[in-house]
Amino acid sequence: MATSMAINLPTLPFRGTVAASWGSPAEEELLDTISFDDWINPNKESSFLIKVSSDAMIDAGIHPDDVLIVERGKKPKSGDVVIAEVDNEWVLRYYQLDNGKPFLLPANGRYEELIPHTTLVLIGVVKACIRKY
């Protein structure tokens, strides 16, 4: 165990030794962990949940009844999975840019790609997909 002593300080009377401990090393190591909550959902203020119903993204591993964490107010990058409103319809698709023009790509051969005719409104970018068994 470590001890502390007064050395080279003649004006201070020597009062003896005190036992000190290092504490549990496990405690300190755990400071470098994050909670499951922070890991799955780092941007709490802009995250929303949404339940999947279609199989349009099934080949991307997103199944009906999965729960998605969607971030609002984020600019999507090409290749992000997004929830968007295209010509008055809400869909879950890959967001792709083709020469700066956005279009939406499914991950299911039975669906066709969507090229917005009038409007494309982004609801949010998908950040996680959760499936509870």
Add this chain to the structure above:
Amino acid sequence: MPGLVRSWPRAIIHVDCDAFFASCEQAVNPKLKGKPVVTGKERNIVAAASYEAKALGIKRGVALWDAKKMCPDLVVLPSDYETYSLFSKRMFQIMRRFTPSVEEYSIDEGFAEITGLRRVHHCSYPEIAKQLQNTLTSELGIGITVGVSLTKTLAKIASKKQKPKGFTVISGQEREMVLRELPIEDVWNVGPNTSELLKRFGIVTALDFANKPEEFVRKILTKPGVETWNELNGRVMWELETAEKEEYQTISKTKTFTPPSSDKDVVFAQLMKNVEAACMKARRYHQSAKKIIIFLRRNDHKAFGLEAKLLRPSSYPTELISPVREMYGHLFNSKELYRSTGVIMADLVPASHSQTSLFEEPNRIQDMQRVYEAIDSLRDKYGKYAVYHAASMSAQKTQHLSSRGDVPVRKDLLLKGETKRQRLPLPLIQITI
């Protein structure tokens, strides 16, 4: 005296959500965007109206039946306070990203002081406010109005100038110009009595008032009036109250019932039902109240209340029924029609602190605890209406029938692992994808 030299001695933002409850509903259900939406289905009264509904003349407080007549396509939703609270909390958290000095003024309004933060944000005060507004709007997906000025009073005046999605700056130089156009009765904290008094002295606009000499103001008004005068002149009297609001400092339950009643037992049953519901919630959070407040609202919307301090903190209706009955006896008047009752359990303490006093019978209290544990587990298993006190019986029956369709969507749309009682603290977007 009044005039100001520097344009920004202090910089305070007032954030005000536009038609907050209705906006939250439109944010979680994008299909409702641009449509007339009102909340308050469970009370048969418009609690909040979207701007689309307001444009058709539908205001807060209107009976739903009348609102439907004004607009047959009106979307009517039950209030989902859980979702609104989530949005409210997020709003204040986002504000705290910009400055640590944030006041949670109400569920949909707040202040943020940004004095001295220009260098941190590398931009001017109005630009910081604009960024805050943009962040709130894009992350929450609801309409936000912002006012920026030198004091809370002036910031409130700024946000009132343009709504919805408004953005108004009143700097030291612009102050006089704005106050010149503002009727004195529209100033925050100036009530009808004060404005009448001021008008007798020829004060019609906020600027008339702000330009009066201090001796005059001190002579005719009390302290809050003098403070308002200072605030209008750009001198901060009301600092931000930055403490984060704690949850469950009080638990309240209110219910409107139809038809209104002047039957003593019927109204009491409604009140006791609220007492039971509030107590059950308190027990769920292991809290006991040291104070209980009851109130009755008449058909003309006037409300009357009484409060009682309890000898021992409690969350058991059996114990509370006698003080509640006594207060009720003082409040109730059989010549009046009542439309709603409410109870507030206040001064909550952790239930473990509610020890028995020396002269009480600990056995009796232990028995009561056991009875309520049994009641709570029965209610958990078989629903809220499985067991209740005889005193609230008539209310339980009527409410049970009329409550169909009054449950917010979020409480029915449960994710795997969620229960009717506990859900994830994230808003759920209600569209099919």
